[in-house]
Amino acid sequence: MNKDFRTFLSRMALGIPAVVAGVVLRPFWLSEWGMPTFIFLAWLATSIAIIWAGKGTRNSFLMGIIVGGSFALALVVVALTHSVLVGIGLLLALLYVGAKTRFFARWGEQDNSRSKE
Numbered sequence: 001m002n003k004d005f006r007t008f009l010s011r012m013a014l015g016i017p018a019v020v021a022g023v024v025l026r027p028f029w030l031s032e033w034g035m036p037t038f039i040f041l042a043w044l045a046t047s048i049a050i051i052w053a054g055k056g057t058r059n060s061f062l063m064g065i066i067v068g069g070s071f072a073l074a075l076v077v078v079a080l081t082h083s084v085l086v087g088i089g090l091l092l093a094l095l096y097v098g099a100k101t102r103f104f105a106r107w108g109e110q111d112n113s114r115s116k117e
Helices: 003-024 026-030 034-051 061-081 084-100 103-109
Strands: none
Touching: 003 026, 026 034, 034 061, 061 084, 084 103
C-alpha cells in the first residue's frame, strides 16, 4: 500500500471518531466539564505528537511536555479572556522567549535524546 495513502487512512481513522464524538457528545462539551476536558485532550495529543516525532527521528519527552503545555496554556488563556488574539499573542511571546534564550538551539545540540531505530 502506498505510504501517503496509509498516512491518509491513519489520519482519517483518528479524525472521523473525533468528529463523531464532538457531534454525539455535544451536551458534554457544552457543560462545565467540556472545556477542561478539551484542554486536557489537546495537551495530551500535542505532547504525544511531539514526543513521537516519527520513524527515524529523535524523540524527546521534555520537548513534548513543553510544547503541549504551551499550547494548553494558550487554550486556557483563550477560554478565560474569550479572545483568540490573546492566545496567539501568548504563543508568539513564548516562541520569542524560546528563540531569545536559544532554547531550541540548545535543545538540538543535546545528546540526551535517543534516536529511534
